Amino acid sequence: MNAKSGRRRVQAVLKRVPMTLFLLLGIILVFSLLTGPAKYLKLSNVMNVINQCASGVGILALGSFLAICSTGVDLSLGGIASLSGMLTAKLLSWAPAPIGPALLLVLAIFVALAAGAVMGSLNGLILSRTNIPSFIITLGVSKICETLSRVIAGGTTIRVNGHAAFEFIGSGSLLSVQQTTMKGARVITRSIGILPVSVLIMLALYVLFSLLMRRTPFGTYVYAIGGNYEAAELSGIDTTRTRFRVFLLGGLLAAVTGIIMTSRLTAASAANGLGMEFDGIAAAVVGGAAMTGGRSTPWRTFIGALTISVLRNGFSMIEMLPAMQMIAIGLVLIIVVAIDAARNRR
Amino acid sequence: MKKILVLFVAVLFLLSGVSACAEEYEVTLILKDNTSAGWRYLASAAIAMGEEIGVKVTENSPLETQDADQQYNAVLDAIEKEVDAICIAPVDSAGIVPALTKAYEAGIPVFTTNTRAFNEGDEVISFVGVGNEQGGYDIAKYMFAQFPEDETINLIIIDGNRTGQTTLDRIAGIERAIAEDGRVNLLDSQEAKFSRAQAQETMENFLVKYDDIDLVIALNDEMAIGSYNAIVAAGRVEEMLISGFDGTPEGLQAVLDGQISASLNQSLPGQGSEVIKAVKTYLDGGEVEEWIVVGGEVCTPENAGELLTKLIK
Amino acid sequence: MQWIKKHLATLSRLSILLVMFLLLVIVSPSFGTMTNILNVLRVSSLTLMVATGIALCMLVGGIDLSVGATIALTSILFGSRFQLGHGIGDMVFGIAGILVVSALIGACNGFCVAWLRIPPFLATYGIQQIARGLAYVLTNGLVYSNFTSTFQFIGGGRILGIHTPIIFAALLLLIVGLMLNKTTLGRRIYAVGSNREAARYSGINVNATLMMAYILSGIIAGFAGIVYTSRLNCAEPTIGSEFAQEAIAAAAIGGISFKGGHGNVFGVVVGALILTLITNGMTLLSIDSNWQVGATGVIIILAVLIDRNTAKKKH
Numbered sequence A: 001m002n003a004k005s006g007r008r009r010v011q012a013v014l015k016r017v018p019m020t021l022f023l024l025l026g027i028i029l030v031f032s033l034l035t036g037p038a039k040y041l042k043l044s045n046v047m048n049v050i051n052q053c054a055s056g057v058g059i060l061a062l063g064s065f066l067a068i069c070s071t072g073v074d075l076s077l078g079g080i081a082s083l084s085g086m087l088t089a090k091l092l093s094w095a096p097a098p099i100g101p102a103l104l105l106v107l108a109i110f111v112a113l114a115a116g117a118v119m120g121s122l123n124g125l126i127l128s129r130t131n132i133p134s135f136i137i138t139l140g141v142s143k144i145c146e147t148l149s150r151v152i153a154g155g156t157t158i159r160v161n162g163h164a165a166f167e168f169i170g171s172g173s174l175l176s177v178q179q180t181t182m183k184g185a186r187v188i189t190r191s192i193g194i195l196p197v198s199v200l201i202m203l204a205l206y207v208l209f210s211l212l213m214r215r216t217p218f219g220t221y222v223y224a225i226g227g228n229y230e231a232a233e234l235s236g237i238d239t240t241r242t243r244f245r246v247f248l249l250g251g252l253l254a255a256v257t258g259i260i261m262t263s264r265l266t267a268a269s270a271a272n273g274l275g276m277e278f279d280g281i282a283a284a285v286v287g288g289a290a291m292t293g294g295r296s297t298p299w300r301t302f303i304g305a306l307t308i309s310v311l312r313n314g315f316s317m318i319e320m321l322p323a324m325q326m327i328a329i330g331l332v333l334i335i336v337v338a339i340d341a342a343r344n345r346r
Numbered sequence B: 001m002k003k004i005l006v007l008f009v010a011v012l013f014l015l016s017g018v019s020a021c022a023e024e025y026e027v028t029l030i031l032k033d034n035t036s037a038g039w040r041y042l043a044s045a046a047i048a049m050g051e052e053i054g055v056k057v058t059e060n061s062p063l064e065t066q067d068a069d070q071q072y073n074a075v076l077d078a079i080e081k082e083v084d085a086i087c088i089a090p091v092d093s094a095g096i097v098p099a100l101t102k103a104y105e106a107g108i109p110v111f112t113t114n115t116r117a118f119n120e121g122d123e124v125i126s127f128v129g130v131g132n133e134q135g136g137y138d139i140a141k142y143m144f145a146q147f148p149e150d151e152t153i154n155l156i157i158i159d160g161n162r163t164g165q166t167t168l169d170r171i172a173g174i175e176r177a178i179a180e181d182g183r184v185n186l187l188d189s190q191e192a193k194f195s196r197a198q199a200q201e202t203m204e205n206f207l208v209k210y211d212d213i214d215l216v217i218a219l220n221d222e223m224a225i226g227s228y229n230a231i232v233a234a235g236r237v238e239e240m241l242i243s244g245f246d247g248t249p250e251g252l253q254a255v256l257d258g259q260i261s262a263s264l265n266q267s268l269p270g271q272g273s274e275v276i277k278a279v280k281t282y283l284d285g286g287e288v289e290e291w292i293v294v295g296g297e298v299c300t301p302e303n304a305g306e307l308l309t310k311l312i313k
Numbered sequence C: 001m002q003w004i005k006k007h008l009a010t011l012s013r014l015s016i017l018l019v020m021f022l023l024l025v026i027v028s029p030s031f032g033t034m035t036n037i038l039n040v041l042r043v044s045s046l047t048l049m050v051a052t053g054i055a056l057c058m059l060v061g062g063i064d065l066s067v068g069a070t071i072a073l074t075s076i077l078f079g080s081r082f083q084l085g086h087g088i089g090d091m092v093f094g095i096a097g098i099l100v101v102s103a104l105i106g107a108c109n110g111f112c113v114a115w116l117r118i119p120p121f122l123a124t125y126g127i128q129q130i131a132r133g134l135a136y137v138l139t140n141g142l143v144y145s146n147f148t149s150t151f152q153f154i155g156g157g158r159i160l161g162i163h164t165p166i167i168f169a170a171l172l173l174l175i176v177g178l179m180l181n182k183t184t185l186g187r188r189i190y191a192v193g194s195n196r197e198a199a200r201y202s203g204i205n206v207n208a209t210l211m212m213a214y215i216l217s218g219i220i221a222g223f224a225g226i227v228y229t230s231r232l233n234c235a236e237p238t239i240g241s242e243f244a245q246e247a248i249a250a251a252a253i254g255g256i257s258f259k260g261g262h263g264n265v266f267g268v269v270v271g272a273l274i275l276t277l278i279t280n281g282m283t284l285l286s287i288d289s290n291w292q293v294g295a296t297g298v299i300i301i302l303a304v305l306i307d308r309n310t311a312k313k314k315h
Helices: A003-016 A019-035 A043-069 A079-094 A101-130 A134-153 A162-169 A199-215 A219-229 A227-236 A239-264 A278-284 A296-319 A322-345 B001-020 B037-052 B068-080 B097-105 B132-144 B163-180 B196-209 B221-232 B249-256 B268-283 B301-312 C002-007 C010-027 C035-061 C067-082 C088-114 C122-141 C149-156 C166-184 C184-194 C197-202 C206-232 C243-253 C266-283 C289-311
Strands: A176-183 A188-194 B025-030 B053-060 B084-090 B109-112 B125-128 B152-158 B184-191 B214-218 B241-243
Touching: A003 B301, A019 A296, A019 A322, A043 A079, A043 A176, A043 A188, A043 A199, A043 A219, A043 A278, A043 A296, A043 B068, A043 C067, A079 A134, A079 C197, A101 A134, A101 A162, A134 C243, A134 C289, A162 A199, A162 A239, A176 C166, A188 B125, A199 A219, A199 A239, A199 A296, A227 A239, A278 A296, A278 A322, A278 C122, A296 A322, A296 B068, A296 B125, A322 C122, B001 B053, B025 B037, B025 B068, B025 B268, B037 B053, B037 B268, B053 B268, B068 B084, B068 B097, B068 B214, B084 B268, B084 B301, B084 C166, B109 B268, B109 C289, B125 C266, B132 B214, B132 B241, B152 B163, B152 B196, B152 B221, B163 B184, B184 B196, B196 B221, B196 C035, B196 C266, B221 B241, B241 C184, B249 B301, B249 C243, B268 C149, B268 C197, C010 C166, C010 C266, C010 C289, C035 C067, C035 C166, C035 C184, C035 C206, C035 C243, C035 C266, C067 C088, C067 C122, C067 C206, C067 C243, C088 C122, C088 C149, C088 C206, C149 C166, C149 C206, C166 C184, C166 C206, C184 C206, C197 C206, C243 C266, C243 C289
Parallel strands: B025 B053, B025 B084, B084 B109, B109 B125, B152 B184, B152 B214, B214 B241
Antiparallel strands: A176 A188
């Protein structure tokens, strides 16, 4: 192998590595310099960020990615997460329950997912039949979800009373290690979950969606629709059904987020999850999705979601004012998209 | 690529020793939001007290959303920052419990202020403030007492945000007072998100709808002032009384000016400084009470001036 | 018959409004009063103003999510600066300042969309974050209030018994309507919106047109902000957080197409009125505020659906 082809191979590899990964590493480097790597990069904080990603924007971002990839946008994801989380809590706090706790848990999760599916299909049904911009429809559906969530809450927050199996979803871990840190003269030993259930769920979903996008006709159709809607329609792709499925899946993913969120907080308030859809969109876009559709992959979206979580955690570690955080995230978003747009034009 | 990574890791290790070790205590303060006036008073008082007694107070409240999930993350981030103590006013008393348990496991003492966490146990060292429920009850009782004994009181409540703990607790207190008082007829209540602007619009609608309002209870001072503005614009100031909540400087001034009849002194700056004092005492190895009562009195035109001078000082 | 067919979409929008209006008159005794109708008009006039600006962005195929933050930032700037002095000169200076700053925010949007080629949704969302963040940084939670009575008259006064915001909104709509229908800029906006490439080939400076649309939207938001701040007699950083959504909904219900190039700006009136009637009506009917959010959602979807189905446009 000569030097030239070696360089070419490196270039080829580099080309496949998404820019966002470098951005993410750069951000991590900056934060660890500012906070002190020993503090910032210790196991418990790494797991903290990944956990925050899994119960927050991580899973939801897949839904945003799907919608954006098929030239739409889904503003109802936060609302659906709120509704599903609320339903889970409401069912689990059913007392006295007519069925055992295990069965109740299954029922609660089923109902929450079903609600996500119903709301997602409502989006999908209207969108795929009428071609009204997804922006306005999902906005409407989001408001409907929020209302349902508030009404179910009935003017209070719903607590889930010590349901260990349920709490395991959001806070449990399959494997834990002991971490010892020094705090002045005190030694603090904490057990840190290194295989958290919520993170495993997130990773499983990413593997699943990666396969779905690459290996199935559905994935091909979504990219085709995003690439060129008219051409996709002309080539015989059932655009109606594909778009319907995109939003149905989005609803399901948001429901999973809602369940994990409720499990982590062991309580649901109607405000939980609202506004998360914008984080999801930001994650997908930072990951490389173009609003014009047809680009990026689930794994790139994952990097985008991680970037958002790393930014939020890092800002709070370096004690940045919340208002400045808002400005910083706005700037990051604009800069990333501007660079992306400039590269595409070339 | 590999080389870059190796370099990256090496740089990180080199820098590991850099993190400074400060003498003073570090405390993270987590309030319900970073935007409304009341919380700003609490935060600045806490920070000022911290500077006075050698505690470094950093605030990390959710920006505007009153979001339980963000507060949960803020607590976890504070644990990773290895602060000496966490002071929190939970958005959701129940939803914050798992995070507080995590802090407890990490050996970080937690203090609640303004709003309690649900079933506070070992995780919470002490609570600084008055109960919102009790406050709601007290202010409602006081306002009802302003009316003649055998007269029906037509009541309007300007709600805060029904997804949040503050509103739920205050409403519960007001409802307890209503249940004890046979005269009250609750006409209506609507959310106005603790905002002066929204309260003004909500009250405008109510004024069109009802021509027999006797009393408006707003769940904070900002909304009370907003309602007052709407009532003035409609030329119906003489018809009804208004009450606020919190005892912010603007609220107290409005009480003094006769715009609103009363407010409930939460003494938010007092909560801020007291909670930091309690933290310092505790970390120094001293004893602190489980419930440090701050504020709680009804602000009337008689005592508002005095409270205001205390606040502005 | 031909005429009905041509205006079916407009008629259907008007009939939704009419049905809502009649229903409210029947079920709520206080709805039909002159006070309430003026109240509805006044509340909707603010949505209407903001929506007029957004309609311009939608006509060039974009969107503007930053209007609410623009209003917050400019009114905060106005509050913090204008409070220093209280003369008429200060007020004029302050108002001019608001318009300049809001034009600048609009220009940032326009620059991001036209030259950096950032999709409008993302560009204006990013700018929105930055502007509102600045508003928070500037105030640190404070509320500015007690403006002079001269300033309060702008949004809180009445001329011949009609609230000033209604008059301002009507004037603004008229100006924008005339601009769109009678001037070169108006024709360019429609041309760029319906087919950007064709517009470019016919010699229109597309980037400049996009820029103008966003700057105008910013200025209009700033203007609405002046009226709003004046009416409430207070400036707080949280105001307007739902303005963008509401105004976009109003424009969409009013028949402005998201794809650009289609829609009459006067339709926005109907959209704004429908949205206001929902909140006003539900308050008058004592419906729990929890349901109001959802009702808005349902009406948005229904209105757009009915509109599309009657228009029978093929995609």
